[in-house]
Amino acid sequence: MSAYMDALIALPIIIPLLAGALSLVFWRSHAAQRLLGVLGTLLLLIVSVHLLLETWEQDHLVMHMGGWHAPFGIVLVSDMLAAIMVILTGIIGFATAVYSLSDIGERHERFGYYPLFHLLLAGVNGAFLTGDIFNLYVWFEVMLVASFALLILGGERAQMEGAIKYVTLNLVSSMLFLTAIGLLYGLTGTLNMADIAVRLGEVEDTGLVTVIAMLFMVSFGIKAAAFPLFFWLPASYHTPKVAVSALFAGMLTKVGVYALFRVFTLIFDQDVDYTHEILLWIAMLTMLTGVLGAAAQFEFRRILSFHIISQIGYMILGLALFTPLAILGGVFYILHHIIVKANLFLISGLTYQLKGSHELKELGGLYRSHPMLGLLFMVPALSLAGLPPLSGFFAKFIIIRAGIEVEAWLAVAVALVVGLLTLYSMVKIWNEVFWKAQPAGIGPARSPGRSLFWMWPPIIGLALTTVAIGLYGQPVFEMAERSAEQLLDTSRYIEAVLGADYIESLQEMRR
Amino acid sequence: MEIVMAFVIGFLYAAALYMMLRRSIVKLVIGLVLLSNAANLVIFTAAGLVRGAPPLIYPGELLPPSASADPLAQALILTAIVIGFGVLAFAVVLIHRAYEVVGADDMDQMKDTDT
Numbered sequence: 001m002s003a004y005m006d007a008l009i010a011l012p013i014i015i016p017l018l019a020g021a022l023s024l025v026f027w028r029s030h031a032a033q034r035l036l037g038v039l040g041t042l043l044l045l046i047v048s049v050h051l052l053l054e055t056w057e058q059d060h061l062v063m064h065m066g067g068w069h070a071p072f073g074i075v076l077v078s079d080m081l082a083a084i085m086v087i088l089t090g091i092i093g094f095a096t097a098v099y100s101l102s103d104i105g106e107r108h109e110r111f112g113y114y115p116l117f118h119l120l121l122a123g124v125n126g127a128f129l130t131g132d133i134f135n136l137y138v139w140f141e142v143m144l145v146a147s148f149a150l151l152i153l154g155g156e157r158a159q160m161e162g163a164i165k166y167v168t169l170n171l172v173s174s175m176l177f178l179t180a181i182g183l184l185y186g187l188t189g190t191l192n193m194a195d196i197a198v199r200l201g202e203v204e205d206t207g208l209v210t211v212i213a214m215l216f217m218v219s220f221g222i223k224a225a226a227f228p229l230f231f232w233l234p235a236s237y238h239t240p241k242v243a244v245s246a247l248f249a250g251m252l253t254k255v256g257v258y259a260l261f262r263v264f265t266l267i268f269d270q271d272v273d274y275t276h277e278i279l280l281w282i283a284m285l286t287m288l289t290g291v292l293g294a295a296a297q298f299e300f301r302r303i304l305s306f307h308i309i310s311q312i313g314y315m316i317l318g319l320a321l322f323t324p325l326a327i328l329g330g331v332f333y334i335l336h337h338i339i340v341k342a343n344l345f346l347i348s349g350l351t352y353q354l355k356g357s358h359e360l361k362e363l364g365g366l367y368r369s370h371p372m373l374g375l376l377f378m379v380p381a382l383s384l385a386g387l388p389p390l391s392g393f394f395a396k397f398i399i400i401r402a403g404i405e406v407e408a409w410l411a412v413a414v415a416l417v418v419g420l421l422t423l424y425s426m427v428k429i430w431n432e433v434f435w436k437a438q439p440a441g442i443g444p445a446r447s448p449g450r451s452l453f454w455m456w457p458p459i460i461g462l463a464l465t466t467v468a469i470g471l472y473g474q475p476v477f478e479m480a481e482r483s484a485e486q487l488l489d490t491s492r493y494i495e496a497v498l499g500a501d502y503i504e505s506l507q508e509m510r511r
Numbered sequence: 512m513e514i515v516m517a518f519v520i521g522f523l524y525a526a527a528l529y530m531m532l533r534r535s536i537v538k539l540v541i542g543l544v545l546l547s548n549a550a551n552l553v554i555f556t557a558a559g560l561v562r563g564a565p566p567l568i569y570p571g572e573l574l575p576p577s578a579s580a581d582p583l584a585q586a587l588i589l590t591a592i593v594i595g596f597g598v599l600a601f602a603v604v605l606i607h608r609a610y611e612v613v614g615a616d617d618m619d620q621m622k623d624t625d626t
Binding site: 134137138141144145148149152155156157160161162163164165167168171174175176178179181182185186187191231235236238239 | 550553
């Protein structure tokens, strides 16, 4: 039992890695791979719930890999933000694994869908849990390589074109990240994030620190799809299989947002007036361009892709305002958004299987034939737009309230207008896909040819989660509140990672 | 020496960006290669250039000589090179497949998924 407790932080990384390796062993047996997909992600979900509870109890869980104590070895750190992100990975991983049973066909399984799927989850969890900046880069690459391969699985023309943009921009972002790490290492002589935070306080050349901060901002901005670096996202997210799209839409850009939250609270909090002012403008422009881009689209998944961008703006807004309430709102928004957005993508996949198209013009009449699906679409759609009593309302409410408190009137106005335009987009989808009559001349293109049964449970489950967060949000609110406290009071994180002795000896040396 | 390295790195970044802004996807990949090398050299230079002083601990001592090279930066570069190699191998295969599917080595022919 104690060995389990010791390894608890590492388990969310180890479980998907093991499941992926086992899927490779059962390369020929697709049934075994499917079973491993569902069981592996279920186990991941259970462990991540345990990790969250344990983190709640102990504030910070720290594991020194290989017994090398920080700052010399690599540490895994679980604070509330990381634990929340890991549990979301568990939820989305499990949902898409079940969904894949119906969505992913033989052909994609033969190209190794399941091993890549697990590798992606391992990379995402590694990025959330690591406390070492270079290790973060490595996990980013693990995640990217898996996502590259998942994106082009199937090899259609649109996928190739989308993948070139996706791969190029993400590699540029990685290289900028690596450059920034190099400069930061030259400046501080350490890679441990807590240690960097301590040592940056002593650096005299604050101009260079801000330059490095900007490099990080651009690099993570590309990964998070923030304005003006988001063009790879709407060019690629609608091309792969829907299960893959949903996983990307839920987790990948949020890894970038998580990295922004981590780095711009823990490491770069010296020059908040400058850096977070830039973040504020990025946030507002991201919200606006995303939602306006969505308004111009008439393809189901492209509309949803543009809405990812506008929602990223809200999260960055929470970080940019930099008050306890705003950070809380940002974390709450991430939590709500991941569940809702993945669910919308899953629904788009089900409508595609039923009607054979993603184009709004060719869709219609689904409310008549599948009223239940219409209802299930309304829940995440209205939640995304921020209507009470769903989770999106509270997420937006907290952030806007935080904006009013610091009198950032422009940001508040943008957030409200974007909420309204989001509602417009969602109603547009509702009207076109569900409400209007089936367009003449375009029948149900084809029968799905296989059972769609396993597409329903994830959609229903995620919709219920959204409602539950809305109606019974107190525990979620408290978790987000705690993570905001931890993010703003960095001394707790630093002490948990480095230990009181080390910090004392550092202070001795300074004297 | 640092000055020379700074110019070399700056030139590499400039060349990489120039290559990536061309329309050909082959030149795009060459740009990525140069970019990854430039980033590795940044780490190498930022960690401090030390000449002829390997970080070895001589018998009877507990620490390496004070002005020895930093082994950690080299470990980082080694990791980055390996990752960069893997990713670039993927990128090369990708552009080959894209060339087969699209039938052109031209980014302007690949605008179907743009909006």
